[in-house]
Amino acid sequence: MYSIILEQPDKQHPVLDNKKCEMMFENLQQELDGETIGSPFDIYSVETIRKRLEFDKYPAHPADVFVWGEGEPAKPYLTKIGGVPYYPREFWPHTEDDDKPYIFLAQICFVDSKDVLPFSMPGDVLLFFMKHDLYKHYLVSDEPDDLYFQWVRIGDQTTWNQQAMREHGFRSVEMSYFGVIHRTQDYGEYGYRCPAEIMKKLDETPSLGRSYLIPAMSGTKIGGFPYFIQNGPGDYNAETRDCNDGARYIGQFVSLQFASGVPFPWCNREQPISHEFNTNDSIYAKGKSLMIDDMGSIYLFMMPDGQIAWLDECY
DSSP states (O other): OOOOEEOOTTOSSOEEOHHHHHHHHTTOOOOOOOOBSSSHHHHHHHHHHHHHTTGGGSOOEEEEEEEEEESOOSSTTSOEEESOOOOBTTOOOBOTTTOOBOEEEEEEEOTTOTTTSSSOOSSSEEEEEEOTTOOSSEEOOOSGGGEEEEEEOOSSOOBOOHHHHHHHTOOBOSOEEEEEEEEEEEOOBTTBSOOHHHHHHHHHSTTOTTGGGSSSOBSSEEESOOOOSSOOOTTOBTTTTBOTTSOEEEEEEEOEEOOOSSSOSBTTBOSOOBOOSSOTTBTTSTTSEEEETTTOEEEEEEOTTSOEEEEEEOO
């Protein structure tokens, strides 16, 4: 069993094979609890708890959450972290203050998620770039221009490749992962719009760790409900999922840390990775983790004109 990925004719992204996940994980001696989503086991853990607690009886909002495979996607415009951006060859974003090139961080493709959000997007792919001096081991985002976002449409434009990036001195983060999509449901923000019966079940389940990560998945995702690590924007309305200036929640991008000690830390590698420090095959090794502050998230909001407003929060 080389991968736990399905190809479905109605999806452009590869799809997580949930039946194979159950086969791989159901007999593991591994405690299930709330997880920040990065690996297939994280989704299995959260979805299994939801099933046991009969969440499907309650109102929910659809969401598409991503786990990861190693390498570039089959189609260059699909969801990815690092690698080559799906961006027109004649452009590359530069900082306004010193005209230095931004670093490509990630892109999220919305082509399979048009039924998830109740409004249309101004493009098919949202690209994330980060300021040149931010990339060390942690991505720290404090100023409005620390991140640069750009919408693009899928089309016939000539896009960048690795050779062209090298020739111009442009770069991406030092990792390359492609998104594997999983359609799920979110049941409200923990404590907000979350049915009282769900909260009661979570509170009464013995030894359930991080129960606050069960109602709304904390992963790189489109749609659903946000799980705010702190308090979210000051003017955020939990009922409407928007802010006073018309900014509407569309998804989030989370720190990357794979599940250790279980099969398939990413979708096309069955061999587990280590939890030890200072090894090349560890969840902490270079190229195998990406921290937004301290295991933080970037929350994405779309303004009425299509521009992106964002907020980062961490533990």
